[in-house]
Amino acid sequence: SANILIIEDEDVILDMMKILLESRGHNVFVSQDSSVGIEMYENNMYDIVLCDLAMPKLNGWQVAQFIKEYDTVRKRTKTPVVLITGYELDADNIDYKKEGVDFILNKPIEFDKLYKIISDYSTAGL
Numbered sequence: 001s002a003n004i005l006i007i008e009d010e011d012v013i014l015d016m017m018k019i020l021l022e023s024r025g026h027n028v029f030v031s032q033d034s035s036v037g038i039e040m041y042e043n044n045m046y047d048i049v050l051c052d053l054a055m056p057k058l059n060g061w062q063v064a065q066f067i068k069e070y071d072t073v074r075k076r077t078k079t080p081v082v083l084i085t086g087y088e089l090d091a092d093n094i095d096y097k098k099e100g101v102d103f104i105l106n107k108p109i110e111f112d113k114l115y116k117i118i119s120d121y122s123t124a125g126l
Contacts, residue, residue: 001025002047002122007037007063008084009055013109017050020111026118034058038066046079047122050105050114053085060085061099068100080121084109 004021008014009032018028029044031037034055041049049067053060064081071078081100086107096104103117 001027002118003027003045004029004118004122005037005040005044005046005049006030007034007049007051007055007060008032009052013052013084013107017109017114021118024115034060034063038063041067041079042070048080048082048118050082050084053083053087053089061101064100066100082114082117082121 004026006014006017006028008017008030011032014030014032018030021028029040029046031040034051034057037051038058049063051060051063055063058066060083064083067079067081078100080102082103082105083096083101084105084107088106089104102121105114105117
């Protein structure tokens, strides 16, 4: 099972992801505030981070950039970050890996795709 941090401000999406991922045996930690999510990240080890793009305070790009820099400074293996968005992003023309994002997942979330991403990107897998 993977330790998963979800940073998402929409209750329904957050609850659904938490329930479905826990039902697959994962340990799920949540924050509805990106600043609090970053504090949680600083104080714990996660196998993967799922973060909404449109968040108050720090958006998903900023969270991903923080995680990338934090891991680099501490010489930790980079934690995979999945950006979740309701916006249409042209992923082919965005160098999102440079920004610290490993995968972009569109809303509504296709959970089979999410499970595969967690399996592929997290060290613990499914």
